Amino acid sequence: MRLLLLSDIHANLEAMEACLAAAPAHDLVVNLGDVVGYNASPNEVCERVRAMGGPIVRGNHDRACTGLTDLSEFNLVAAASARWTQVELATEHMDWLRSLPQGPIWVDELPGIEFAHGSPRDEDEYLLNPFTANINLHIPGHADVIMFGHTHLQGGFVYQEGRTRPLAPNYESMEGAVESTLTLFPGERYLINPGSVGQPRDGDWRAAFALYEKKGNAPAQVTFYRVPYGVKQTQDRIIAASLPERLALRLATGR
Numbered sequence: 001m002r003l004l005l006l007s008d009i010h011a012n013l014e015a016m017e018a019c020l021a022a023a024p025a026h027d028l029v030v031n032l033g034d035v036v037g038y039n040a041s042p043n044e045v046c047e048r049v050r051a052m053g054g055p056i057v058r059g060n061h062d063r064a065c066t067g068l069t070d071l072s073e074f075n076l077v078a079a080a081s082a083r084w085t086q087v088e089l090a091t092e093h094m095d096w097l098r099s100l101p102q103g104p105i106w107v108d109e110l111p112g113i114e115f116a117h118g119s120p121r122d123e124d125e126y127l128l129n130p131f132t133a134n135i136n137l138h139i140p141g142h143a144d145v146i147m148f149g150h151t152h153l154q155g156g157f158v159y160q161e162g163r164t165r166p167l168a169p170n171y172e173s174m175e176g177a178v179e180s181t182l183t184l185f186p187g188e189r190y191l192i193n194p195g196s197v198g199q200p201r202d203g204d205w206r207a208a209f210a211l212y213e214k215k216g217n218a219p220a221q222v223t224f225y226r227v228p229y230g231v232k233q234t235q236d237r238i239i240a241a242s243l244p245e246r247l248a249l250r251l252a253t254g255r
């Protein structure tokens with residue numbers, strides 16, 4: 001079973017297409033939410049995501065951009081992009097985004113894994129440190145492997161030998177397309193973030209995604225990927241849409 005993990009695409013068409021072009025063969029795509037918000041191609045991205053199928057959990061921006069939650073929790077830039085997206089979104093995509101389920105969700109083909117936007121206990125929680133991750137790795141009734149997004153930071157956390165520590169991919173280069181593989185050992189617990197396709201915040205501007213693979217009785221593996229994309233085109237779209245310039249600038253630095 002090979003599972004393509006996408007998260008936080010945020011209406012970035014160029015980044016999404018680069019990820020799909022670089023993605024190895026897979027059986028299923030699971031999307032961890034925030035399909036829209038921030039960037040300027042919400043309709044094109046919704047169309048492509050809907051066409052690829054597979055389970056999707058909703059993100060906080062999917063709610064905000066469709067009026068399911070108000071914008072009072074958002075900063076000015078995020079709120080401006082959410083208002084713009086509300087106006088731009090085609091009705092059919094708006095309806096589809098509104099219908100997305102709240103995480104965590106489970107997928108029939110992968111009974112040992114759970115999928116959330118923020119955390120298993122709260123769809124809006126940011127899993128940013130081992131303390132919060134450890135709490136979420138020990139909630140009864142949840143899977144030992146939990147895929148999450150929301151932070152836009154690729155990597156995650158592992159609980160092994162009695163403690164929880166951060167995990168990060170180990171890349172050879174800050175240029176070009178790169179990958180880094182992690183083995184998931186039985187008896188340990190994992191929170192895995194494939195990173196953000198459309199607005200990375202870990203200081204690496206390249207689009208992020210991951211592939212989960214389970215073959216027979218061998219331990220499962222997660223491979224993290226970073227791929228360059230046409231960021232200038234994405235920035236041009238943001239400026240042409242009169243969205244805040246900050247949204248274009250941050251893409252170049254991955255912050």
Ligand code: ZN
Pocket residue numbers: 008010034059061150151152
């Ligand atoms: Zn997001």
